[in-house]
Amino acid sequence: MSDTVTYRPPIFSLQRVWTLASSTFTQLVRMKTFYFLAVFAVLVIAASNLNLLYTPVQQLKVIRETSLGAMSIFSWLFAISATAVLIPRDLEDRTLYTILSKPVPRLEYLVGKLMGVLLVIGVALALMYAFFSVILYFQEYRIISNEMAHMAQNPRYTDQDRASEAAMIAAYGPDLNLLIAVLAVFLKSAVLAAVAMLVSTFASSSLFTIIISTVIFLIGHFHKMATDFWVVEQQGGMITRILGEILVLVIPDFQIFNIADSVSGGQTVSLNLVTQMSALALMYVAIFTIASWFLFSDKEF
Amino acid sequence: MKKYFMVIVLLLVSGMLRVPWEKQLTGQLTEEGLLLAPPGETLREQLGQSATLAALGGLRSLVSIYMVLHAHEAWQMTDWETVERDYRMITTLEPRDVDNWIKGGWHMWANASASVEVDESIPLGLREKLRQQYIDKGIEFLQQGIKNNPATAKPWLELGFVLREKKKDFCAAAEVYREANKRPDAPAYTIRFVGYLSALCPGKEREAYDYLRALYDQGEKHRRLPSVIASLKELEEKLDIPLIQRIPEIHPEVLRRERAEKQKKRLPAGIHIK
Numbered sequence: 001m002s003d004t005v006t007y008r009p010p011i012f013s014l015q016r017v018w019t020l021a022s023s024t025f026t027q028l029v030r031m032k033t034f035y036f037l038a039v040f041a042v043l044v045i046a047a048s049n050l051n052l053l054y055t056p057v058q059q060l061k062v063i064r065e066t067s068l069g070a071m072s073i074f075s076w077l078f079a080i081s082a083t084a085v086l087i088p089r090d091l092e093d094r095t096l097y098t099i100l101s102k103p104v105p106r107l108e109y110l111v112g113k114l115m116g117v118l119l120v121i122g123v124a125l126a127l128m129y130a131f132f133s134v135i136l137y138f139q140e141y142r143i144i145s146n147e148m149a150h151m152a153q154n155p156r157y158t159d160q161d162r163a164s165e166a167a168m169i170a171a172y173g174p175d176l177n178l179l180i181a182v183l184a185v186f187l188k189s190a191v192l193a194a195v196a197m198l199v200s201t202f203a204s205s206s207l208f209t210i211i212i213s214t215v216i217f218l219i220g221h222f223h224k225m226a227t228d229f230w231v232v233e234q235q236g237g238m239i240t241r242i243l244g245e246i247l248v249l250v251i252p253d254f255q256i257f258n259i260a261d262s263v264s265g266g267q268t269v270s271l272n273l274v275t276q277m278s279a280l281a282l283m284y285v286a287i288f289t290i291a292s293w294f295l296f297s298d299k300e301f
Numbered sequence: 302m303k304k305y306f307m308v309i310v311l312l313l314v315s316g317m318l319r320v321p322w323e324k325q326l327t328g329q330l331t332e333e334g335l336l337l338a339p340p341g342e343t344l345r346e347q348l349g350q351s352a353t354l355a356a357l358g359g360l361r362s363l364v365s366i367y368m369v370l371h372a373h374e375a376w377q378m379t380d381w382e383t384v385e386r387d388y389r390m391i392t393t394l395e396p397r398d399v400d401n402w403i404k405g406g407w408h409m410w411a412n413a414s415a416s417v418e419v420d421e422s423i424p425l426g427l428r429e430k431l432r433q434q435y436i437d438k439g440i441e442f443l444q445q446g447i448k449n450n451p452a453t454a455k456p457w458l459e460l461g462f463v464l465r466e467k468k469k470d471f472c473a474a475a476e477v478y479r480e481a482n483k484r485p486d487a488p489a490y491t492i493r494f495v496g497y498l499s500a501l502c503p504g505k506e507r508e509a510y511d512y513l514r515a516l517y518d519q520g521e522k523h524r525r526l527p528s529v530i531a532s533l534k535e536l537e538e539k540l541d542i543p544l545i546q547r548i549p550e551i552h553p554e555v556l557r558r559e560r561a562e563k564q565k566k567r568l569p570a571g572i573h574i575k
Binding site for chain 2: 057062065072073156157158161168188198218221222248249250253254256257258264265267270276280283290295
């Protein structure tokens with residue numbers, strides 16, 4: 001009777017995925033990704049000193065809008081470019097062979113890589129959020145003090161008016177609701193990174209991945225509008241209608257995540273909508289990861 | 302090839318599942334004011350390709366900030382057509398930012414109107430016409446701002462000011478302040494302005510008197526300000542209110558004159574105050 005025990009690695013291990021994700025995180029950090037934060041800081045400070053005859057509320061809104069805009073641009077660029085270089089880089093460094101020669105399923109490799117990218121985006125967004133919240137806090141304090149001093153000189157204003165003005169300005173200061181805007185930016189980037197990963201599994205070069213992912217990203221912002229235009233306004237034929245429908249079915253709708261502007265303008269978002277948006281993003285990421293796995297599963301290197 | 306086919310089938314099938322959900326979610330987000338309608342054809346033409354793409358990509362605010370910078374530069378060059386066009390775009394991009402409507406309106410009714418008034422390159426007869434046109438444009442901006450932001454008093458207050466100072470239409474201004482006063486963010490002085498302006502509106506003197514008297518009778522400190530007393534005193538004269546019903550205070554202007562007279566007497570010879 002043999003007493004040999006055969007070790008069977010688990011089919012899917014979160015620990016292995018985490019190892020891959022953390023090494024990807026380190027790999028991306030070493031690419032000096034976080035240097036962008038210095039540019040972000042300069043931009044936010046510049047925005048906070050920009051005053052084109054702005055009202056007190058507008059001064060704070062400009063900081064919020066510029067910061068969220070910069071965060072969006074950073075996360076989209078990063079989602080596309082970092083995901084595009086990951087697999088080719090692993091191939092170039094021959095790390096890919098080392099990893100795949102071990103009992104690591106290819107799905108885990110892809111999920112780990114994607115998680116690493118998302119981790120960098122998440123950490124960067126959190127740092128940027130913290131930074132601009134601090135700036136907003138100090139600016140809010142300064143603006144309210146100035147405004148109160150100004151109103152105190154005018155007998156026309158009552159204590160109630162002053163309190164109301166202070167509350168109105170404070171509504172545009174640092175706010176937990178802004179975290180939802182940051183989450184929406186993150187979700188959009190997560191979907192974009194998943195799309196870029198799918199493209200990179202069949203792409204011949206990183207440049208190809210970047211170009212195709214960018215094109216998909218752009219189409220994903222207006223394909224519904226364009227399809228409506230072709231089909232309804234231009235009364236396109238059957239072929240146009242079918243092509244339009246295919247486009248809408250295959251390409252993600254990135255417009256749905258564009259709520260940062262409204263949240264920055266003071267709109268509140270219900271928990272139900274946040275949950276639905278997160279679930280939709282998760283669905284996109286899952287579908288594109290499975291599709292990437294189909295193409296990557298028996299790819300020869 | 303088979304794998305590529307499988308991927309396309311996967312994307313199509315999952316698309317069929319998610320598109321109805323997305324439609325419903327988009328509807329909810331639009332209903333709650335979180336998603337704005339995409340830029341219309343006219344706005345797309347005005348914005349140009351890159352700005353349209355940025356606006357579609359969720360960077361409306363950034364495009365708007367850029368447009369404000371552009372308008373600011375045009376304002377310094379007194380290029381009013383550009384200022385107007387830019388603010389029309391800004392307000393279309395961010396219709397719920399009430400400050401943009403107010404700023405766009407202000408550029409028109411205050412800056413552009415004053416600028417054409419002193420512009421010597423424009424024939425004299427045309428200047429007044431243009432001035433009025435710019436004031437009307439400013440009013441239109443404010444009315445649109447009200448339509449897009451019905452809950453706040455800010456554009457109402459601005460409109461009241463323009464009607465009062467630039468159009469001298471006190472009757473309309475009084476009604477505008479009355480509307481502003483219905484908003485929770487209206488400053489306390491708005492309530493008095495309804496009275497002051499009604500007092501200047503021909504035919505509304507009695508109504509104005511009753512309104513201001515009611516404020517005065519409430520006795521709160523800020524409602525017995527010199528302006529309230531002055532308006533009441535003038536209306537008492539105009540409406541010939543019986544002496545017994547008149548308020549006990551003296552007209553603030555009379556008080557001021559008396560004080561000045563007394564001071565004048567105390568001053569050494571040769572020194573005068575106005």
